[in-house]
Amino acid sequence: MDDLGAAIWPPLPITTARLVLRAPERRDRAAFVELLSSPEVHTYLGGPRSRDELQRELPEVPEQWPGSLVVELDGAMIGHVLLRRATGHRRPAAAGKADLGYLFLPQAWGSGYATEACAAALGWLSDALPGEPVVLTTQSANTASMRLAAKLGFTEVERFEAWGAEQWLGVRRAPVTSA
Numbered sequence: 001m002d003d004l005g006a007a008i009w010p011p012l013p014i015t016t017a018r019l020v021l022r023a024p025e026r027r028d029r030a031a032f033v034e035l036l037s038s039p040e041v042h043t044y045l046g047g048p049r050s051r052d053e054l055q056r057e058l059p060e061v062p063e064q065w066p067g068s069l070v071v072e073l074d075g076a077m078i079g080h081v082l083l084r085r086a087t088g089h090r091r092p093a094a095a096g097k098a099d100l101g102y103l104f105l106p107q108a109w110g111s112g113y114a115t116e117a118c119a120a121a122l123g124w125l126s127d128a129l130p131g132e133p134v135v136l137t138t139q140s141a142n143t144a145s146m147r148l149a150a151k152l153g154f155t156e157v158e159r160f161e162a163w164g165a166e167q168w169l170g171v172r173r174a175p176v177t178s179a
């Protein structure tokens with residue numbers, strides 16, 4: 001995976017009805033440690049990282065790269081939305097395309113925040129890079145993620161075996177705009 005390129009970064013904070021999406025800052029570090037060390041968050045992502053290792057190794061401002069968006073609710077980080085370039089994706093249908101990922105703290109699940117944040121991030125991307133399709137890979141057993149992908153308008157391209165599980169590859173075509 002590569003980042004989206006510095007030309008479109010950083011974004012102005014993106015606001016939704018309940019949330020703010022913005023580039024990571026120093027004050028997000030503790031929430032990143034929580035997110036990346038949570039076994040619940042990593043059930044379908046190959047397992048969490050160790051909290052001690054993260055405390056030692058995370059940079060002062062974690063995940064600072066073009067396309068990395070912290071999701072904030074009432075001033076506190078609740079999740080991370082990742083828009084990257086799927087360079088080297090193992091499936092040809094996804095290779096080189098813009099790619100969406102998302103991780104939210106468990107206490108923020110079940111309130112529609114992920115849908116709201118990802119829809120806003122996709123809206124930002126379609127303004128920044130008009131016409132770009134976006135791909136998404138998730139384990140098909142990850143039902144919350146599969147529901148989210150469907151709500152965001154992703155449709156199935158294919159399923160494939162990787163990392164010891166069935167993976168679902170979806171695509172969201174860029175909205176057609178009239179001239």
Ligand SMILES: CC(C)(COP(=O)(O)OP(=O)(O)OC[C@H]1O[C@@H](n2cnc3c(N)ncnc32)[C@H](O)[C@@H]1OP(=O)(O)O)[C@@H](O)C(=O)NCCC(=O)NCCS
Nearest residue numbers: 041101102103104109110111112113114115138144145148
């Ligand atoms: C995938 C993940 C982001 C989904 O989070 P989520 O909170 O279930 O997703 P949504 O924001 O779409 O919320 C949907 C739920 O909120 C409920 N909800 C409550 N209030 C709502 C509101 N105002 N608007 C919309 N939905 C609302 C919905 O009914 C739905 O509940 P349900 O799951 O019981 O049907 C989360 O499970 C997660 O972070 N998982 C770990 C990381 C991961 O696996 N990522 C995938 C890698 S690609």
